[in-house]
């Protein structure tokens with residue numbers, strides 16, 4: 126920077142500008158903003174804290190999300206409420222812990238009887254009361270039930286387009302190989318993946334190669350139509366990527382030096398870019414609040430084809446940081462000043478924050494708090510605690526860990542098969558059985574985000590542990606567990622089928638074969654089941 130030497134005065138200005146850019150743009154005036162902003166939530170699947178380029182991954186290619194991070198507010202301490210999918214989605218959409226709505230102990234299967242109870246208020250229902258149009262596009266995983274009673278269109282969304290559960294729950298009998306073969310034995314009790322348009326199956330098996338593109342086309346149409354009709358809208362875009370098995374459209378296959386995972390991530394990144402571009406082109410960027418995050422930490426079962434929690438410990442399926450701390454970015458040019466925040470926040474907080482942005486009262490009995498102060502002024506969080514429910518949540522144990530300010534106490538720990546058999550950390554593997562810790566393990570996450578150094582015997586630790594133990598006791602005692610919707614079990618007749626009454630069921634649920642080329646499918650990375 127030779128010119129800095131020639132013009133030291135300019136150098137000072139440049140450094141001042143940089144400081145503003147990195148910390149908070151104090152000149153930012155967002156006292157006025159649209160009180161009916163459009164809301165877009167982009168929810169990635171199994172994307173870990175360390176997977177994005179803007180969160181430090183050296184070989185991921187995520188230019189669009191990086192741009193969103195540059196112009197938006199990056200959260201470094203943001204949590205999903207569960208280390209697996211269905212519970213995490215329930216609390217994002219309701220602002221309430223999944224235990225209240227009965228979305229535990231794990232996740233829904235295709236023929237399940239239960240689903241998100243209708244007395245819960247989703248973000249779509251809340252916004253619907255205020256004149257919004259809502260669409261859910263992508264993975265649902267909060268139940269289908271008899272006659273699709275639990276699908277998004279029965280939970281406040283005007284439209285739904287997507288596969289209502291994980292795409293690894295239905296890959297057979299079409300495995301997308303050129304010769305039609307399957308890499309793993311087909312499971313006879315599975316139907317091919319159904320792609321729903323509202324409550325009707327429009328394609329089965331869903332063609333994964335063109336899936337992301339079709340979803341983006343739907344999202345684009347939805348945004349344009351709502352904008353043309355001058356209707357405020359809510360788009361809930363729940364990507365299947367980067368859940369296993371990794372797949373990507375033709376453009377992205379072999380596009381990344383990170384392999385199959387990198388290719389899937391590149392397509393996810395593209396889809397984020399397309400949504401932001403559509404919003405910008407529609408001229409509504411300054412009244413659209415966009416939030417990007419992930420449902421839980423990375424699955425590591427497939428080792429080098431899996432995700433990364435970066436410096437955080439363990440993975441999906443555990444209550445260590447790697448299981449539940451996720452990347453998050455808030456984006457609203459002109460209203461949310463760019464920067465980074467270390468404030469504590471959670472998917473629970475999305476619904477109450479939206480209510481505050483609208484200037485409306487949120488639904489009653491929420492666990493979330495509003496993040497307006499963090500978003501608009503880079504201020505303090507209203508949250509100083511966070512409670513970690515494990516997979517297999519059970520009232521006998523309650524929450525496994527509690528975070529209070531920077532301290533996290535583990536009262537119970539347990540490894541997970543989702544961390545992989547060869548995980549170098551013993552604590553993460555499935556062989557680490559449920560273990561009670563008394564006194565709890567204690568970590569200072571500000572100084573030690575990797576949870577390496579237990580400080581429960583330090584003077585500070587001894588002082589803080591009784592207080593955190595009280596928080597746990599009070600929280601567990603007050604929690605009203607809803608009846609488990611997942612334990613209601615399955616009835617095979619409920620497996621979504623485009624060809625009702627066909628035999629042999631459910632493999633015969635086969636209506637329109639995907640039209641795109643079968644070659645690019647990355648099924649070769651399938652090793653075992655996942656959720």
Ligand SMILES: *[C@@H]1O[C@H](CO)[C@@H](O)[C@H](O)[C@H]1NC(C)=O
Pocket residue numbers: 154155156157
């Ligand atoms: C911010 O903008 C509002 C409305 O545009 C204006 O009334 C207010 O004076 C501005 N505040 C600052 C500090 O510039």
Ligand SMILES: *[C@@H]1O[C@H](CO)[C@@H](O)[C@H](O)[C@H]1NC(C)=O
Pocket residue numbers: 158159411412
């Ligand atoms: C957004 O920008 C458009 C055009 O740039 C302008 O007309 C409109 O008033 C702005 N809306 C808000 C809420 O600032």
Ligand SMILES: *[C@@H]1O[C@H](CO)[C@@H](O)[C@H](O)[C@H]1NC(C)=O
Pocket residue numbers: 271272
């Ligand atoms: C499901 O829909 C079918 C056809 O419309 C109807 O006959 C049946 O009663 C419905 N079942 C329930 C439980 O609502």
Ligand SMILES: *[C@@H]1O[C@H](CO)[C@@H](O)[C@H](O)[C@H]1NC(C)=O
Pocket residue numbers: 283284285322323327
């Ligand atoms: C779903 O319903 C919406 C609203 O009624 C409608 O606009 C859309 O075309 C429907 N989609 C499908 C695939 O039927």
Ligand SMILES: *[C@@H]1O[C@H](CO)[C@@H](O)[C@H](O)[C@H]1NC(C)=O
Pocket residue numbers: 378379644645
């Ligand atoms: C991707 O790379 C693999 C391995 O090099 C190759 O077999 C495959 O044909 C490539 N696919 C495409 C669409 O380029």
Ligand SMILES: *[C@@H]1O[C@H](CO)[C@@H](O)[C@H](O)[C@H]1NC(C)=O
Pocket residue numbers: 225226242244245246605606607608
């Ligand atoms: C819905 O009903 C269930 C079961 O009665 C209950 O556990 C849950 O708390 C209720 N939800 C709301 C929002 O009232």
Ligand SMILES: *[C@@H]1O[C@H](CO)[C@@H](O)[C@H](O)[C@H]1NC(C)=O
Pocket residue numbers: 616617618
């Ligand atoms: C499954 O559902 C079918 C159709 O509603 C019903 O006849 C059958 O009894 C159910 N099976 C079980 C085990 O509940």
